[in-house]
Amino acid sequence: MDPAERLSSKQKQISISEFFEKNKHFLGFDTLQRSIITAVKEAVDNSLDACEEERILPEINVEIQRMKGDRLRMITQDNGPGIPREDIENVFGKFLLGSRFHAIRQTRGQQGIGITGVVMYSQLTAGSKTKVVSKIAKDSSAVFVELGIDTRRNRATKSGESRDIWLDEETGESVSHGLRIECEMRAKYQRGRQSVHQYLRMTSIVNPHASISLVVRDRDGSVIEEGDWQRTTERLPREVSEIRPHPHGIQLGSLQRMLRESEERKMTSFLRHNFSGVSMRAAREILASAGLAEGRSPKRISADDAQGMVSAFRKVKLLSPPTDCLSPIEDLLIKKGLSKAIDSRFASTITRSPKVTQGNPFQIEVGLVFGGDLSAEGPIEVLRFANRVPLMYQQGGCLLTKALEAVDWKRYGLDHPGGKGIPKGPAAVLIHLASTNVQFTSEAKEAVSDNEEVFEEIRLAMLEVGRGLKGHLKKSSQRKKAREKFELINIILPEISKKSSELLSREEPDLAPIITKIMDAVFCEEELGWDDERKLATCSITIYNYTARARAYTILAKWPESKETKISENALGGNKQANGLWAWRLDTLNPGSATTIHFGVSGLRKGEWSDAEIFYRGNGEVIGATKIDEKLLEELRKSEALEAAESEFEKPKEAISQLKERAEQSEVSQSQSLDEGQTSLFGDFSTKDELEGIE
């Protein structure tokens, strides 16, 4: 049972404070360390929800001050809409608040106890009142008030209410709208993985539209810990629409309540108007299956008949519930959020399309970062989120963790001893479950309970980011090898030649044929850059032919094609092969020569394009590029043509990533010989004539 529901039913027998005392473990106030995290969490969640509802970009400041003994003072301030004077008591003083309980949509808080718990905890442990300042835009002044809880009546008590101009302490300017909460409580500030800092850091990752700051001060005013996470996007999360419940997710109790409260006269309209996914045809089938007449009044349905309906819901084919009630973060924003909080080399993110389990829509998002500042020792960091709320406790018992552990990470380049537990290495994985109904293992709401469909979705998402990681690791190791080879032939070999000739007083040998023997391969190197002046993402791809034969290639590059982006400064021309895939046919590359393709992409922001993938068409291997799979490319083109006929645009991403995996034999393009634009790789040691002479 939901804690709030339990509360309302038991209200008559026990006092609120007794209830609080008995249930503080799942209200989040069971230990002194956790209490401060819970208090901050309740305040910040409320701020984020309020800002989102009013379409305001949130700015949230949290301040924690150590006081005498084991007391802390918490101050939170936001730029949200504020709370009208007359609603303040309700918001801060009632356990059972509102609309959230009937509406089905994705929201952060689902407990209903929220900030009231903080006011209560403060009163019980520190005997102090909670000071609230609230300013709404249409009022000229702010309300200043102190709140306590009347535990007998389950109601807030106000005191010292006044109205005044609210000046921001930092800027000195008057605040146009916002909310400030200040309270004292028994609590202990602790650093580490389970801390306010970590909670806010995680929150900022999944709320890239929010700017959040934290200052923690010791008794003497010195700063113990601080954090400042600025927003990385101006885009607010999508407004979520409320949906009606889907029959597959309904329990008998809820159905009975809905029947009782229904204003409909006939069962058919009851079903069609109160549920999603129920058509007229489906409604008739359900009633027929449950043996109920279509015209019966919902209010008069017996418990047995209701039970029959629940069974009928499972038998009849129903439409899926709509999924626009979900608000995913979206992979690009996850990438930005992660890179804001974690300094890494590589990020792979994926937003899966929405799925339904037991009538509840849900959506999985996963992000993986690797390298950089991340510690290579010990298990990777797992960042779990449900509806944009960080889950910080009970990691081991959580479905999100279990799904992560079920992947064989060794295959994707992470250390995973025995294929069990959390993999090790310099990586962090973010898992976000967005759902209208997140099922937790307990009322503490810290671990998601088992669910096969959700598990499978996470696993698939993990595989996808895992493939990205594998590709990245393979590429970096190839790149490292290529770099070593370049150093060998460009620096070390000439020195060996010079030194040995000097020692022996002999002529220096010609190095060109030796270089060809050492390398004996075609190399491809790409470099992504950013031209800040022209706001242009740049890419240059260089192909080096270090073999003894002339080579001809078509080079293909994956680029972030969208409505906003455009290829520019592309001197070599080339043509579009598919969405997000461009091709250039190169002139014949003579032995020991290189050529470079330069192009720019406009319409991107700095850092948005971090990984280019290069393919080639032609004979032999090109180190640093992947042979294009022509069959898959053909399929891709066909499906794109179809899609184009239907809709405007789709992401070509998935299909292209498959191209890489299914590299197969492909046709070879012929091209003409031309030396223009090609540079010699052998520096002073070779000319074209010499190279030909070697063979």
Add this chain to the structure above:
Amino acid sequence: MTMDRQKTKEEVIDALHGVASEMHDKMLRGNPPTMTLPVRSKSNIGFDKKLGVYKYGKKRTIRDATSLGSARQLLRALHITEFVEGMISDGKTSTLREMYYISEGWGHGKFSSQNESNGVSEDLEIVTKCMREDFGLRPEEDGARIIGNVTFEERNRKGDWMRINCRDDVGDSGYGVPYNVEPEKLRLVEEDIDFVMAIETGGMFDRLVENGFDEEARCALVHLKGQPARSTRRIMRRMSDQWNKPIMVFADCDPWSFRIYASIAYGAIKTAHISEYLATKEATYLGITADDILAYDLPSDDLTKQDLNALNAELSDPRFATGWWQEQIQLMQEIGKKAEQQSLAKYGLDFVTDTYLPEKLGAMGITY
């Protein structure tokens, strides 16, 4: 018998140029430069009947410049060659550590660690069949200490020959063996001893010195300081050759001490290219043996996993292929114990000199 193995400056430089020639010749033919080395592992050492020591066999490995690491090694070898040529013509020597620091100026040929510079120097010794003393390269580590009635002449920094008796002219720490013990630096002049006793640990060396064992048993005591330095092995070899004295090795009873003995008697795997100069095949292992642990009921420790692995490796090591060693190693594996030299103190400080050593030496025909 004194072995005149010193090479002339010209021979050394010629040998080093041979290494550079191999590289240059390969490049002239359009191939990556190479350096050919003997395989330096247990599988490639064999007993040389003529010399009576273990030497590298015929297996060769070719280091070629097709990977960055190998190419750097070749370049470093050339830099060392140039450096050594310079030292030889200036009549200078340097320590390996000094060379490591000097390599800072070698650009892409510089060493990233001292181990690396030691390794390349060893490679050059092996390929050129010279010793690093020929190159003017000295090791950092000092040699052994000697106490006993033997007299050496050492050429000091001023170029004068100094006469030193290792009993009368030294303090309790004994005579310090210099890094170069070749005839141009050190002469063996006189002796009045019956044998040489090589001792692994400092504690036991000092015990025997304090108990006056060198005079009582008429021997020279040599402190090995663990795995003996080249010069320590070389001076024992010279004492054995020139004075014809038996070498008795007194060490702990553990697999690592067995290896110390093997390096004295047959040569070490790392220096198998110069075994004929360093190894003293007449050296005898005195103790402590696995038998002794049982016979004297010595306090002992359990063998660790590493110890057991080392013992297993020794069973297949050609240097331990004799029946006696095989028995001792197997016995040790059986009882699963090892013991230190100083465990003899169980029976008092004088037990080693009054009882243990007389009994062990007596069994080998040395009485006093």
